[in-house]
Amino acid sequence: MNKKFLGISVAALAMAVSVGSAVARDQIRIVGSSTVYPFTTAVAEQLGKAGGIKTPVVESTGTGGGMKMFCEGVGENFPDATNASRRMKIGEFEGCQKNGVKDIIELMVGYDGLTLALSKKAQPLKLTRAQVFLALAKQVPGPDGKLIANPYKTWNQVDAALPNRPIEVLGPPPTSGTRDSLHELIMEPGAEQIPAMKALKAADRKAFDAAWKSIREDGPYVEAGENDNVIVQKLETNQNAIGVFGYSFLEENVAKIQGASIDGVMPDMDTIASLKYSPSRELFIYIKKAHISVVPGLDKFAAEYVSDKAAAEGGYLEKKGLVPVPKAKLATSKANIAAQKVMTGEGLSK
Amino acid sequence: MTDAVLTFAQTGPRKVDFFSEEAMARVQKRYRAEARFKAYGLGAVVLAGIFVVILLADIVSKGLPAFFEHRIALTVTLDAAKIDPEGKRDIEVLRAADYQRLIYDGLREEFPGVSDRRDRRKLEGLVSTGSGNDLRTLVLRNPSIIGQKTTLPVLLSDDADLYLKGIGTRVERAVGKGTLDIKQQGKTVELVGSAGAFAAPLADVKARLKRLASATEFELQGLSAAQATANAALEARREDLTARVKDFRQRSGDPASAETLDPATMPSELVEIAGGLVRLTEIAPGRAAGVVLLPLAADATRSDSWHRTTYTTPESNRRITDIEIAWLESLRGRKLTEKGFAWRFFTNGDSREPELAGIRGALIGSALTLAVTLLFCLPIGVGAAVYLEEFAPKNRLTDILEVNINNLAAVPSIVFGLLGLAMFLNFFGLPRSAPLVGGLVLALLVLPTIIIASRAALKAVPPSIKEAALGVGASHQQAIFHHVLPLAMPGIMTGTIIGMAHALGETAPLLMIGMVAFIVDIPQAISDPATVLPVQIYLWSDLPEVAFQAKTAAAIMVLLAFLFVMNGAAILLRRRFEQRW
Incomplete structure (x- = not known):
C-alpha cells in the first residue's frame, strides 16, 4: 500500500513539473x-x-x-x-x-496624497511639515542648534499654537511604500523648513539625511502594520491618535475620520492633483x-x-x-x- | 503493609488524634486549597469560553450581512438595434454588446426627472458594475427575448446595499400637521404653512445647535487651560471659538428665528409632499425652503398630506448622499427592492467590487493545495514513521534524525516559504502562485507533525499483535503492513487531519511563492494561479471599501466551517475505528 502511494506521488510530481514548465x-x-x-x-x-x-x-x-x-x-x-x-x-x-x-x-x-488623519470626534488639527518633522524625528535640533534626542511628548511642546495633546502617531512600518512617502514627502521637506536643519544640511549632508530618515522609537510613533483598516479602527477609539495613510483611505472612511491640514491646505482631490497639498505623490x-x-x-x-x-x-x-x-x-x-x-x-x- | 506493622510493633502505638483542632484545621486547609484550584481551573475555562464567544459573536455579526444581497427588479428594454444591429444573432456580436448601458437606461426610465450629468452618474452608481454580466448571461441563454421588455433582478452596488442593510443612516418619518402651500421655482421649492407647521424640525435644529454650543465651549475651556504663553495663533483661535459659541447660543436661544441647515453638521431634514421629496435648506416656524430631490406633481400648489423625514446622520458623514437615499427609498416604496441570499459569494472568484467578490476561487485553491499536500505528505510521512519506528536501527544517527524532526515541527512557517521560493520556483522552475508549489511547501510544513503523530499511533499498538503475527511465520514487513499499520491507521488519520487543518490556516509560507495575489479566474488545475482561504481573508481585510469588512468576516466564517468539518472528521474517525487495549 505504501509503495503504491509513493509511486503515485512521484509520478504526480514528475507530471506536474513537466506541465509547469512546458506551458x-x-x-x-x-x-x-x-x-x-x-x-x-x-x-x-x-x-x-x-x-x-x-x-x-x-x-x-x-x-x-x-x-x-x-x-x-x-x-x-x-x-x-x-x-x-x-x-x-x-x-x-x-x-x-x-x-x-x-x-x-x-x-x-x-x-x-499622503494624509494625516484623526477621529471625526477630535478637534481639527492644522500642521506644517516642519511640525510633523519635529514631532516624529528621532533627533531634532536642540536650543543650541545641535541634534538631540527628540524631547517632545505633546504637540504644544512642538509649537505652542498646537493643542496640549500627547503625540501619538500610528504609521506604516519601514517595509511599506507609505513609509517611504512619509520620509520623502513630509520629513525631508519638513526638515528643510527648519533653519538649524538647513544649516546642518549645508555643513554635513550625511547627518542631515540621517536625521530625516530616522523616526523616533521611544513610543509616540507606533508602527501599525500594513493594514490601514486597523489604523482607522484605532483612530475611532483614541481621539488623540493621528494616523498616516494614503488619501483613498481617508475618502473611503469619511464617516469616521477627518484629514489634518498640512501647510494650510486640506487634502482633497483638487489640492492633491494640483500638488498644492504638499504631501502628494x-x-x-x-x-x-x-x-x-x-x-x-x-x-x-x-x-x-x-x-x-x-x-x-x-x-x-x-x-x-x-x-x-x-x-x-x-x-x-x-x-x-x-x-x-x-x-x-x-x-x-x- | 508488613513494614507498617513492624514499625508499629517496634515503637509502640503512636497516638495520632485525627480529631484534634490542628488536624481539623489542616484538613480544612487541604479542602480549601483543592476548592481554590478547582475555582482557578473553572475560571480559566470560563474566561477562555468568554473570549471564544465574543470572537465568534463579533465575526458572525459582522459577517452575516455579507451572505445577503439586495437587488432591484428592473424592467429593461432589450432593444434589438442596440444588442444585435445586423440581426444575425451571431454569438460573438451578442457577447460584445453593452448590456450595462441597457441596465442604466432601464434605471433612468424609473427616474425620468434625472437629467443632470452628475446626478445621472450617481443614479447609475446605485447598481453594480457587474449587473451587465448577469443580463448578458440571460440573453445568451435565451436570445429570443431580444426586442422584448424583460424584468430581471439587478444587483445593487456596495454602498446602496449597505444602506438597505441599515448601515449608513437611520431614517425617521413623521406625519406633518396642517396644510402647506407649494411654490415651485425650477429646482427650488418654498413651502408655506400655518405658524407651527415646521415647529418640530426647527426645535430639533435648535437643540442640535445647543449641543454644538456646549461642545465648542468644552473645546474652548481646554484651550484656555492649556494656554500659558500669549500666542497670536492661539489667541485668534480662541476668539473664533468664542464667537462661534456666542453665535450658537444666540441662535438656539431664540425659538422663532429662521435657520439654515448645514450638511456637514446637521442631519438632513426632508419633506415628502405631492408625490415628491424636498430637502430643506432653510427652516422658519411657518415656512421652509428647499431643493427638489424627487420631482413633485407639476400642478401641485397645495397639499394637506405630507411627511417630515429625517436622515439622522449628517450627509458629509456617510458614503451615500441624500439623493441616493431618496432613490432607494422610492424603489423600496414601490416594492422593487428585494433581499436575497448572496449565492454569488460562493460562485464568484475575487473581485475589486465588494458586491461581486466571492470565495469560490479561494475555496478551490485551498482544496487543490490541500490535495497536493495530502498526496505528498501522507505516504512520505507514514513511510518515514514506519521505518523509524519499526525498522531503523537505534543508533546515534537515528537519534539525531529524531531530534531534528521534532525541531522541524517548531520552525517558523515563513522559513518553509523561503525554502519553497529557493527550491521549487528558482531551482525546479515551477510556476508562481500555483497550488502545486503551495501544496509542496505546506507538505514540508506538516510532514514533521504527521511523522510524530504516526509514530505515536504505531507505538500504541500492543507488541503482542506483532509478536503473534511473527509467531505464525509472517515476515517483519508482513507483520507491520498486515497487522500493525491497519490498527494504527485511525491514529495516523487523526494526526494527518489535524496537520491538514494546520496547513489550511497558513498564509506566511504562501507569501513567498506568490499566492498572495489578486486572482479572479477560478483555478482549474494545480498549475493555475490561485489563492487560498486565509490569504483571501488577509487580502480583503486590507482593502479600503467598507463592504469588504463584512466579506472578510464572512470568509472567516467559511474558513472556520471548513476547519470544523475537518476536525469533526478527525473526531469521527477516532470514535469509529479506535481500538482500546
Whole structure:
C-alpha cells in the first residue's frame, strides 16, 4: 500500500513539473506597490470582464520588492509589469539594464496624497511639515542648534499654537511604500523648513539625511502594520491618535475620520492633483516592452490603464480613490504607450 | 503493609488524634486549597469560553450581512438595434454588446426627472458594475427575448446595499400637521404653512445647535487651560471659538428665528409632499425652503398630506448622499427592492467590487493545495514513521534524525516559504502562485507533525499483535503492513487531519511563492494561479471599501466551517475505528 502511494506521488510530481514548465504563460503577471494594488486590480478585472484574455494576476509585494523582481530579467518567469508608488530610482534602472531588461515603458497613472488623519470626534488639527518633522524625528535640533534626542511628548511642546495633546502617531512600518512617502514627502521637506536643519544640511549632508530618515522609537510613533483598516479602527477609539495613510483611505472612511491640514491646505482631490497639498505623490506602472509581443493582452492592459474610462476624471479608478491625472498629462501617457516609448533613465533620482 | 506493622510493633502505638483542632484545621486547609484550584481551573475555562464567544459573536455579526444581497427588479428594454444591429444573432456580436448601458437606461426610465450629468452618474452608481454580466448571461441563454421588455433582478452596488442593510443612516418619518402651500421655482421649492407647521424640525435644529454650543465651549475651556504663553495663533483661535459659541447660543436661544441647515453638521431634514421629496435648506416656524430631490406633481400648489423625514446622520458623514437615499427609498416604496441570499459569494472568484467578490476561487485553491499536500505528505510521512519506528536501527544517527524532526515541527512557517521560493520556483522552475508549489511547501510544513503523530499511533499498538503475527511465520514487513499499520491507521488519520487543518490556516509560507495575489479566474488545475482561504481573508481585510469588512468576516466564517468539518472528521474517525487495549 505504501509503495503504491509513493509511486503515485512521484509520478504526480514528475507530471506536474513537466506541465509547469512546458506551458507558455498566457496570463499577465504584475507585482509591486501595495498603494497601487487596488487600482491595478480594478483595471485587471475590467480587462478580464471584457473577455478575450485571462484576468491578469496582481501581487502586492511593495514598490521596492516589485522593482527587484521586475528587474531580474526578461522571460516568462519574470513579471511583465510592476506597480510603483514612486518613480523608478537610477540604481534600479541600471540594475534592470544590467539584467537585460533594456526597454521599459513608464506610465504615470495618477496621484496619491499622503494624509494625516484623526477621529471625526477630535478637534481639527492644522500642521506644517516642519511640525510633523519635529514631532516624529528621532533627533531634532536642540536650543543650541545641535541634534538631540527628540524631547517632545505633546504637540504644544512642538509649537505652542498646537493643542496640549500627547503625540501619538500610528504609521506604516519601514517595509511599506507609505513609509517611504512619509520620509520623502513630509520629513525631508519638513526638515528643510527648519533653519538649524538647513544649516546642518549645508555643513554635513550625511547627518542631515540621517536625521530625516530616522523616526523616533521611544513610543509616540507606533508602527501599525500594513493594514490601514486597523489604523482607522484605532483612530475611532483614541481621539488623540493621528494616523498616516494614503488619501483613498481617508475618502473611503469619511464617516469616521477627518484629514489634518498640512501647510494650510486640506487634502482633497483638487489640492492633491494640483500638488498644492504638499504631501502628494505620483503613482507609476512600469511595463517591459519585450513582453508586449509575447504575453497576450499586455498592450491592451496598458491602454486600458490610461484610458479615459479608467484614469480620467470620473473614471472608475477615481471611484477607487485614485486622484486622476489632468487631461494633458494623461494624453502624454497615452502617447507613450501607443508609441511604446521607452525610458532613457534621464531625470531619475538616486 | 508488613513494614507498617513492624514499625508499629517496634515503637509502640503512636497516638495520632485525627480529631484534634490542628488536624481539623489542616484538613480544612487541604479542602480549601483543592476548592481554590478547582475555582482557578473553572475560571480559566470560563474566561477562555468568554473570549471564544465574543470572537465568534463579533465575526458572525459582522459577517452575516455579507451572505445577503439586495437587488432591484428592473424592467429593461432589450432593444434589438442596440444588442444585435445586423440581426444575425451571431454569438460573438451578442457577447460584445453593452448590456450595462441597457441596465442604466432601464434605471433612468424609473427616474425620468434625472437629467443632470452628475446626478445621472450617481443614479447609475446605485447598481453594480457587474449587473451587465448577469443580463448578458440571460440573453445568451435565451436570445429570443431580444426586442422584448424583460424584468430581471439587478444587483445593487456596495454602498446602496449597505444602506438597505441599515448601515449608513437611520431614517425617521413623521406625519406633518396642517396644510402647506407649494411654490415651485425650477429646482427650488418654498413651502408655506400655518405658524407651527415646521415647529418640530426647527426645535430639533435648535437643540442640535445647543449641543454644538456646549461642545465648542468644552473645546474652548481646554484651550484656555492649556494656554500659558500669549500666542497670536492661539489667541485668534480662541476668539473664533468664542464667537462661534456666542453665535450658537444666540441662535438656539431664540425659538422663532429662521435657520439654515448645514450638511456637514446637521442631519438632513426632508419633506415628502405631492408625490415628491424636498430637502430643506432653510427652516422658519411657518415656512421652509428647499431643493427638489424627487420631482413633485407639476400642478401641485397645495397639499394637506405630507411627511417630515429625517436622515439622522449628517450627509458629509456617510458614503451615500441624500439623493441616493431618496432613490432607494422610492424603489423600496414601490416594492422593487428585494433581499436575497448572496449565492454569488460562493460562485464568484475575487473581485475589486465588494458586491461581486466571492470565495469560490479561494475555496478551490485551498482544496487543490490541500490535495497536493495530502498526496505528498501522507505516504512520505507514514513511510518515514514506519521505518523509524519499526525498522531503523537505534543508533546515534537515528537519534539525531529524531531530534531534528521534532525541531522541524517548531520552525517558523515563513522559513518553509523561503525554502519553497529557493527550491521549487528558482531551482525546479515551477510556476508562481500555483497550488502545486503551495501544496509542496505546506507538505514540508506538516510532514514533521504527521511523522510524530504516526509514530505515536504505531507505538500504541500492543507488541503482542506483532509478536503473534511473527509467531505464525509472517515476515517483519508482513507483520507491520498486515497487522500493525491497519490498527494504527485511525491514529495516523487523526494526526494527518489535524496537520491538514494546520496547513489550511497558513498564509506566511504562501507569501513567498506568490499566492498572495489578486486572482479572479477560478483555478482549474494545480498549475493555475490561485489563492487560498486565509490569504483571501488577509487580502480583503486590507482593502479600503467598507463592504469588504463584512466579506472578510464572512470568509472567516467559511474558513472556520471548513476547519470544523475537518476536525469533526478527525473526531469521527477516532470514535469509529479506535481500538482500546
